[in-house]
Amino acid sequence: MLLAATVAAFIAVEAGLFVSGAAYVFTNFVFSGTRMTWLLVLGVFMLITWLANSWADSDASKGKQYLGLILYVIAEAIIFTPMLLFAAVKADDPFVIEKAGIVTIGLFLGITATVFLTKSDFTWLGPILAIGGFAALGFIVASALFGFTLGNVFAFVMVAFAGTAILYQTSNVLHRFRTDQHVAAALALFASVALLFWYILRIFSSRR
Helix, strand or coil: HHHHHHHHHHHHHHHHHHHHCCHHHHHHHHHHHCCHHHHHHHHHHHHHHHHHHHHHHHCCCHHHHHHHHHHHHHHHHHHHHHHHHHHHHCCCCCHHHHHHHHHHHHHHHHHHHHHHHCCCCCCCHHHHHHHHHHHHHHHHHHHHHHCCCHHHHHHHHHCCCCHHHHHHHHHHHCCCCCCHHHHHHHHHHHHHHHHHHHHHHHHHHCCC
């Protein structure tokens, strides 16, 4: 229920950013800057992610845990605005965002059902995901520094990576998380779902 509420909050914040015009200001900032601009945005986002996770995992008050979750949702909504604007303006399909969202939800439900029905423990995927995450980050940083484009092959690989992350996080929720760690669980799952949506939308938005 908290994960569903988090997704709804993400949509609401995203809508607010576009209605207020802040989405266009941020997108102009990203695209009018140098190659280092996106790296700066990515670095700030990673810092906020670390802070939000540390608050959500904290044994402090529930208020602080929810504050971490809210902070992360806002950060995700902001960083998503250029991708959503690009999809809305450049893609040939006017319903590309909706279609990407439906595919994302379908994949998430399928992967989650696999974990809950089989009761399998997929936490052994943690080290593999850590190595894959660092490799993906390296490619992203290199593309920003040297100006080459990460094509659809990379996007498909990242879709597989995000699906694996959902498998791992759902298994953690089932086998490792305490029942009072629902905020941290929702944040972890939402992060994986957002990553999956990002790259599915990127594939659907491609003119090729």
